[in-house]
Amino acid sequence: MADTNETILAVRGLKVNFSTPDGTVDAVKGIDLDVRTGETLAVVGESGSGKSQTMMGIMGLLAKNGTVTGSARYRGQELVGLSPKALNGVRGSKITMIFQEPMTSLDPLYTIGRQIAEPIVHHRGGTFKQARARVLELLELVGIPEPGRRIDSYPHELSGGQRQRVMIAMALANEPDLLIADEPTTALDVTIQAQILDLLKSLQKRFGMAIVLITHDLGIVKHFAERVAVMRRGEVVEQGTTADIFERPQADYTKMLLAAEPSGRKAAPADNAPIILEGRDVCVDYAIGGGFFTRGNAVFRAVDKVTLRLREGQTIGVVGESGSGKSTLGRALLRLLPSSGYYRFGTTDISGFDRGQMRPLRRALQLVFQDPYGSLSPRRTVGEIITEGLHVHEPALSRADRDRRAIEALKEVGLDPASRNRYPHEFSGGQRQRIAIARAMILKPKVVILDEPTSALDRSVQGQVIELLRDLQRSHGLSYIFISHDLSVVKAMSDYVIVMKNGKIVEEGDTDGIFDAPREPYTRTLIGAAFNV
């Protein structure tokens, strides 16, 4: 990295605020940042910390009700207060950006070749035809296979990882000085995440541009950035070299963030613990193609001959990337979708059970979903939501009894019992996840399938939810199936791990064995991607 001393972006006293019907919201409260040639600065913070809005403000991309004040100088040129037209001389040529959402950041109506060419044609002149050679070169550079064919593809024809590569090609097109990467890997699978970060790193070495990496994930910062700025509630609480931040954090918030990396292990239950839920040779098929009248003739096997035995008090972690069939497996085990195989709950063979036969068992077999926003009805109070299952499974309970149970359940998940009269939108993401857990716990289940219960949460909140789940397991003797793509969470939660890929089990074993001595290359890739990028 040549000449790391020269500051190319100097941010001083930068403020961003939004005028809303409820008054002005200060998203960024006067921060200072410096970015030097060729370095990587990570701006880390949880949701709402103002890390993205800082960069959006500098780049003139705030929503209409947002204003930016203060100073941001790019090589001496003030960017704050510049007209959009003047800013266009810098945006897309000297400073470029990639975003979190590779699915929606590209225009669905134009080929990727044309979209990459647009900033070239616009900033350097020439025609789209002339830019084509350069676009091919860029696609090659970012590792898109068969660039000659792919150049005429539309975004919907590419995978998420490929689209992010296209965004990177666009960002590199004019050989920028500074690349701002706003959560560039958050929406991607772990293995793809690692590939994208590797690509950014190697391109940085080759072209020497500086990178500002905006992220909530401290894990990827450690191996990627030279310097880190930690943001909280619109302020920079601490900044320094990556080594300093990780080894000698000063601010309490930074210490808390670092400690929030899920830790601890779960001990396996005794070997003679009885099996509570078993699925043998579980297969789930989806028909693909076909319309309303025509049966699809092709079949997609989402889960392929998976066998799983859950013991009392055990937590089995099911890991895999999107599309690996892990969520489908969870639903098949609860007999929530058509599947073949042999199923046993306790000592009861439930393979042939229909909906009516399953209903009395449902109480003991609960499911907690990923999305704490989507899975709670916005029009019902928390009390109504969590007692809904009692109406079905314990219809004899009086109103007062139900209320007592609701209070109990809310206390158990660490929420104020008074919250049962409020509505879901009044709660934060972590609190909503607690509500979702209370809804399952109120029925006193035996088995809970947790489908990505912590994926939508910030790290610090994630740690608390994991703690809660472990406490509940201990005090009630629960068995969990814990489905997640997040290996650090799985490591902290489960005593047995199943690794899935394309609907099949690739590898399984005790948590320690899987993480310390993975046998399969795929498992090694997953672990490598998650723990040392």
Add this chain to the structure above:
Amino acid sequence: MISFILRRLASAVPTLFIVVTISFFLMRFAPGGPFNLERPLPPQTMANLMATYQLDQPLWRQYVHYLSNAVTGDFGPSYIYKDNNVAQLIGKGLPYSIELGLYALLFAVIGGVIAGTIAALRQNSILDFTIMSVSTLGVTVPNFVVGPVLTLVFAIGLAWLPAGGWGDGSMRYLILPMIALALPQLAVFARLTRGSMIEALHTDHIRTAKAYGLPARTVVVTHAMRGAMLPVVSYLAPCAAALLTGSAVVETIFTIPGVGRYFVLGAINRDYTLVMGTVILVAIFVIVFNLLVDILYGLLDPRVRHD
């Protein structure tokens, strides 16, 4: 693409059949008949008339008879306009309706899209509120009010334009009826465009385009507008079918010799065959324009391309 078009045209046959069947029986179940005049005809005359037009036959036989003739392009005689059969009546009137409708369609689409885009770009400004208020007015005020007001102001008051008639078919005669016909549709296009433009301007890929320093014009025209046109294009089919097949109200007010009048006159007079003819005409227009719009949609949006 060709197989897509052929498949769609083939599926039009059962659609037309259902439309014809339903409207045939609906029409017959309505009370009255083509020869029930204010002063009743003598029974013998009536019986002769009914026999001439085979209206004395059982209903199913009349239906079969109508269908088999219609397939060959014979839509029967008109009971009221006795000099012409239905095909001739429609053949004479249709060119007028199409010409006027085409101008109205162009005016509505171009005017509506421009007004809607301006409103979206200046969201919540005075200009936006003005455009939206006028377009609410355009949707709510019926054209039997707009038509006479236009005549009153521009033909009688200012005497700039003729009050009605086709004249020599020059633009002077067409301006007022075109505006009366287009105004409600223009308002719909303006509202549709505004809504989808506002949505399009807030998408992530528009943010990308801005982040890459593309000029405002490129951002709006190349990226936002193309996406925003998709719902507008969808509305094009029913709108075009309605405008090109004429409007009873506008054609009557401005004395345009188009086919629009026949819908109302045919229905009032129980001119069974004329009503059937106009229904089939509209159905064909709707089917054809839906097909054209689907093709256009595929050209605009690669995700729904038919290949």
